[in-house]
Amino acid sequence: MIVADDILQSVIVRGDLAHMALFLWAAAASLLAMRLIRELSLSNRRFSDFVSQVARLNRVLNHYLSDSEQNFNGGSQAIQKTHQSAAADRERKAPSRRP
Numbered sequence: 001m002i003v004a005d006d007i008l009q010s011v012i013v014r015g016d017l018a019h020m021a022l023f024l025w026a027a028a029a030s031l032l033a034m035r036l037i038r039e040l041s042l043s044n045r046r047f048s049d050f051v052s053q054v055a056r057l058n059r060v061l062n063h064y065l066s067d068s069e070q071n072f073n074g075g076s077q078a079i080q081k082t083h084q085s086a087a088a089d090r091e092r093k094a095p096s097r098r099p
Contacts, residue, residue: 011020 008020011017
């Protein structure tokens with residue numbers, strides 16, 4: 001701290017308190033700016049992690065929904081085939097109305 005005391009003593013002796021105040025303001029502003037940049041960087045990283053997790057969830061849900069949709073479409077196709085075969089059976093069993 002001897003160097004800092006010598007600098008402080010030199011500033012006080014010369015009566016250059018305005019420069020000392022300006023230096024302290026600049027140092028405080030610089031430290032604040034560095035802290036804000038650090039926090040912004042961490043915030044950006046957290047947001048990026050959040051977006052990647054949402055994208056992962058979206059992929060999982062899309063895969064799940066596409067599987068469910070295929071099962072549903074497969075089921076509806078089976079129902080359609082059942083209806084078609086039932087209609088064909090009714091036509092075969094019904095007496096012909098043709099003259």
